[in-house]
Amino acid sequence: MLTVGIIGAGRVADVHAHAISEIPDIDMTGVFDIDADRSQKRAVEWGVRHYDDVDELITSPDNQALLVLTHVDSHLEIANRAIAAGKHVFIEKPVGRNPADIRATADLAARHGVVAMPGHNYAYLPEFFRMKRLVDAGDLGELRALFINYVIKHPEEVAKDYSGVMEEVMIHHTYLSLALLGAPRRVIAGATENGWQHHTEEDQAWMTFDYGRASAHGFCTFGVDDYSSSPWSFVVKLLGTEGTATVDFRTAIFKRPLGTLNEAFVPYEESYRNELESFARAIEGREIPISSMEDAAVAAGVIASAQQARSEGRFVVREDTGGTRW
Ligand SMILES: NC(=O)c1ccc[n+]([C@@H]2O[C@H](COP(=O)([O-])OP(=O)(O)OC[C@H]3O[C@@H](n4cnc5c(N)ncnc54)[C@H](O)[C@@H]3O)[C@@H](O)[C@H]2O)c1
The missing domain is CATH 3.40.50.720 (NAD(P)-binding Rossmann-like Domain)
Structure with a gap:
């Protein structure tokens, strides 16, 4: 216990x-x-x-x-x-x-x-486990492209309690990319002008990570929902030369609120249970968690560099890491 x-x-x-x-x-x-x-x-x-x-x-x-x-x-x-x-x-x-x-x-x-x-709970989504296992086994072949989209409208009275989505949400995109593809060579990032009435932080942000023969593309918005026939809400698609894998919040949904969300996406709820079970196993020495403090450090470096670039009116965050640590 x-x-x-x-x-x-x-x-x-x-x-x-x-x-x-x-x-x-x-x-x-x-x-x-x-x-x-x-x-x-x-x-x-x-x-x-x-x-x-x-x-x-x-x-x-x-x-x-x-x-x-x-x-x-x-x-x-x-x-x-x-x-x-x-x-x-x-x-x-x-x-x-x-x-x-x-x-x-x-x-x-x-x-x-x-x-x-x-x-880093999104790394503990059940479908992400499968994606990571397929990547580690080489079953998807050479990885060429990763897409991560978060499209969940948040009321301004909730969003105002947080910093902007670049820091709050794109951190998920960043540590997931790190777990699948490692640290990027180059990052390009930006945010739209915000659509809030009073809150001053950004409600939409995007990032592209360059890995040479692969690229990762992340987007998130608190400003709109997706009403299309297969809404994004939160989706990950990983394209390899030998196969494809996806993650999707909407594979099961409860009609009740969960944390900051109006609907309880079941995979999202499960991710919290999975990460705490991993924490318990790590304490017992039985497991190395899928996402590490080093991943947290690299992700913080990527986000901080993106924030710095934005404050200077630049989109290119880092041209070439030249082997230096984020
Ligand atoms: N993993 C996810 O999907 C996810 C989702 C939502 C929030 N979060 C993260 O969780 C953290 C908390 O977010 P939240 O939504 O619960 O925010 P919240 O504002 O609802 O709750 C934060 C709580 O911390 C308390 N607090 C602040 N400073 C404190 C201190 N020094 N000591 C003790 N209590 C203190 C506040 O009084 C408040 O009750 C943030 O870092 C946020 O990014 C993660």
């Missing part, structure tokens, strides 16, 4: 709590949120202890691991405190903004002999 405490009891914590309730080997023991009312409400809802002080939760012998489910600004600082207290940490995406800081947290975890794992 793995005992976990939750730090940050917002929308994504709800999805994690649901996943934990379905995993017999993981038990949630406590919760802390800087919003004390929310923390207390969640503690009652989830039947766990509420903590007034984050360090009390971190050092409590009641948990072996912490799930860090706050926003990006506080992820690494909280994770470092938990690691220093000898706890395993699961850190929601985006793990951080600076690759060096993410690598420092990974090194700290290694020194303390604990697991630090990024919350």
